[in-house]
Structure formats: C-alpha cells, structure tokens
Amino acid sequence: MKALVVDDSRVMRQIVIRTLRQAGYDWVDVVQAENGVEGLASVKAENPDIVLSDWNMPEATGIELLQNLRGSGLDVPFGFVTSEGSEEMREKAAAAGALFLIAKPFTPEAFAEALKPVLG
Amino acid sequence: MTQELTQAFEPDAVEDEALFQIVDQMWASYFSHVEPLLPSFERHDITGEVMCASVGIAGSRPGLVTVVVEATGARPVSAALLQEDGDLLDEDVYDSLGEIANIVGGNIKALVPDAGALGLPAVATAKPLHGSSGRLAARLDVSWQGHWITFEVWLAGGAPRQDAAPAVSRTAPDETLED
Numbered sequence: 001m002k003a004l005v006v007d008d009s010r011v012m013r014q015i016v017i018r019t020l021r022q023a024g025y026d027w028v029d030v031v032q033a034e035n036g037v038e039g040l041a042s043v044k045a046e047n048p049d050i051v052l053s054d055w056n057m058p059e060a061t062g063i064e065l066l067q068n069l070r071g072s073g074l075d076v077p078f079g080f081v082t083s084e085g086s087e088e089m090r091e092k093a094a095a096a097g098a099l100f101l102i103a104k105p106f107t108p109e110a111f112a113e114a115l116k117p118v119l120g
Numbered sequence: 121m122t123q124e125l126t127q128a129f130e131p132d133a134v135e136d137e138a139l140f141q142i143v144d145q146m147w148a149s150y151f152s153h154v155e156p157l158l159p160s161f162e163r164h165d166i167t168g169e170v171m172c173a174s175v176g177i178a179g180s181r182p183g184l185v186t187v188v189v190e191a192t193g194a195r196p197v198s199a200a201l202l203q204e205d206g207d208l209l210d211e212d213v214y215d216s217l218g219e220i221a222n223i224v225g226g227n228i229k230a231l232v233p234d235a236g237a238l239g240l241p242a243v244a245t246a247k248p249l250h251g252s253s254g255r256l257a258a259r260l261d262v263s264w265q266g267h268w269i270t271f272e273v274w275l276a277g278g279a280p281r282q283d284a285a286p287a288v289s290r291t292a293p294d295e296t297l298e299d
Contacts, residue, residue, distance in 0.1 A: 008240075009222075011202055011215045015150065018203070056222075056238055083226025084238055104223045105149035 001119055002029045004048040006039040006065065007081070008057040012104075016052060016081055023111035025119055036060025040068050043076055050118050052102075055082035055089070066096045077118045081106065133231040134273050139258040142227040143271055146220070154200045157269075160261040166190055166247075166268050173217035173243045175225035179236015183257075183275040185225035186248045187217060193267025214243040228258075228273050248272075 003020065007013045017030050031046045033039040035057045043051065051069075053062040060068070066078050078098050082089070085103025093101045100114040140159060147157050169191035177183040189197060198208055198216035208216075218241030229235045254274040262269050 009215050009219050011198075011212060012219050014202060015219075056240060058240065083223045084229060085226070086230040104226065105146040107149055 002048045004031050004042055004051045006033045006053040008034050019108050019111050022108035036065035039065045043074055050077045052079055052081050055080055063096055070097055134257040136258050139260045139271055142224055143260055146223050151200055155265055157262040157264050164261040164268055170247055171217055171245055172248055173221035173241055174248055175221045175241045176239035177229050177235050181232055181235050185221055185228050186272045187221045188270040190267045218243050
C-alpha cells in the first residue's frame with residue numbers, strides 16, 4: 001500500500017506522516033508532493049492507494065487537484081487534511097468526491113477512523 | 121462609524137476563550153510531549169526581537185490571525201512541533217511558525233460567518249502593523265519554557281476592545297535566527 005501526502009509545508013508533511021505511523025499504518029509506503037500540480041504528476045507516476053492532501057496550496061489547491069484527478073479519469077481515494085474543518089468546507093470536499101476531511105489539529109485516532117475504510 | 125461597522129456584519133464567535141480553546145487543542149495534539157503552555161491573565165507585550173507568522177482571511181469579512189513569538193523561542197517551538205532535536209534550518213522555523221498560524225487561522229475562520237478564503241501563511245521578523253479598519257477580536261498571551269507567545273485575531277467590524285493598543289513594528293537587525 002502507498003499513500004501520497006500533498007502539502008506545501010514540509011513540517012506538516014512530516015506531522016501527517018508521523019501521525020499516519022502513530023495511527024498504526026507504519027507498513028504504508030509514503031510519497032510526498034508540495035502542491036496540487038506535483039500531486040497530480042505524482043499520482044500518475046506513483047499510483048498511490050490513497051491521497052492525503054492539504055487544501056490551501058500554491059500552484060494548485062487541494063480541491064483543484066481533486067478536480068483534475070477526477071477530470072483525468074483517476075479515481076484514487078482522496079481525503080483532505082486541512083486547517084479548515086467548517087461544514088461548508090466539508091460539503092465542498094464531499095461534493096468534489098473526497099472521502100473525508102480531517103481538520104487540523106488532528107489526532108492519530110482521527111486518522112485511524114478516516115483511513116480504516118480505505119487502508120484496512 | 122464603529123456602530124455602523126458593527127451592524128454591517130453578523131455576530132461572530134471569535135473571543136478570547138474560543139482562541140484559547142483552539143490553541144489549547146493544537147498544543148494537546150502536537151506538543152503533548154513538551155511542557156504545557158502557561159496562559160497569562162494579563163496582557164504581555166513582547167519587547168525585543170520577534171518572529172511573526174500571520175494568515176489572512178479574505179472576503180467580505182476580512183481578518184488577520186497573527187502569532188508573535190520571541191525570537192529566542194522560535195527555534196525551540198519549531199523543534200517541538202517537528203519533534204526533531206538536531207539543528208533546524210531557518211526555513212523549517214519559518215515553515216513551523218507558518219503552520220501554527222495556519223492551524224489557528226483555519227479554526228478561527230470557521231467561527232466567522234460568511235468568511236472568504238484563508239490565505240497562505242506569511243512569516244517575518246517583525247511585529248504586525250494593523251490598520252484602523254480592523255478590531256482586535258481575540259488575544260491570548262502565553263509563555264512556554266520562558267518564551268512569550270502572543271496570538272491575536274483581527275477582524276473587520278465590531279467595537280474595539282479596551283486593550284487593543286496599536287502595535288509598534290519592530291524589525292530585527294538581520295534575519296539570522298538565534299537559539
């Protein structure tokens with residue numbers, strides 16, 4: 001299994017990966033991208049089993065990444081990890097095809113609950 | 121004019137207690153391995169060199185969330201967030217402080233009706249200057265390992281607070297971070 005973590009902050013990518021491990025997914029390989037443009041290229045190159053993406057990023061945002069993935073016929077499972085967890089953002093995420101939205105600050109328990117249907 | 125601005129916006133839930141809850145939750149999530157934050161019941165204006173991370177809230181209800189850290193505390197806070205003991209690069213310190221502002225800003229935005237987009241975080245070695253169009257909606261002063269950190273939320277509209285003293289810009293002589 002492989003997860004793609006997309007975030008323009010290296011610090012937050014490290015925290016997401018650390019939390020993924022703490023949630024019990026230490027057996028999942030992780031690849032990283034810095035924005036939505038790199039994320040799209042990485043999905044095509046790496047064929048991950050899940051994408052964990054920030055929302056606000058330069059070049060292309062997380063929602064643009066998701067729209068571009070679906071527009072390209074790529075249906076990789078996709079979840080947001082973002083500081084914005086309002087109901088409006090959750091509705092936007094779901095409407096675009098995201099499986100979940102994990103709001104920062106998050107816990108390993110939140111990761112485990114969101115990822116279990118995808119990663120087991 | 122103040123009354124007109126107050127009436128122009130729906131009431132928001134941004135207040136000191138809400139800001140404290142957000143910061144406290146962030147600390148519990150990412151900093152539980154280090155000492156807890158010590159909130160101050162009195163305003164503490166940081167003197168000396170600082171680093172400031174900020175994130176803007178755009179739209180019809182603009183705002184700014186700022187995190188001002190004593191320069192000497194910036195690197196320890198960043199190391200704690202990253203859980204790395206070695207020497208951090210300056211870019212990691214900027215990145216860490218920006219993420220703290222981003223997390224607080226995103227959660228503050230959820231409390232503001234009709235808020236627009238959250239901006240990308242910016243980090244500088246200077247205190248923020250606030251325009252007259254904003255009001256200090258919430259403020260939290262905390263100390264951690266002897267370093268002071270100030271969180272502020274500025275929003276358009278509403279009545280000014282009694283303790284909303286204008287901030288004075290202070291620029292560090294150079295951008296080299298100190299331990």
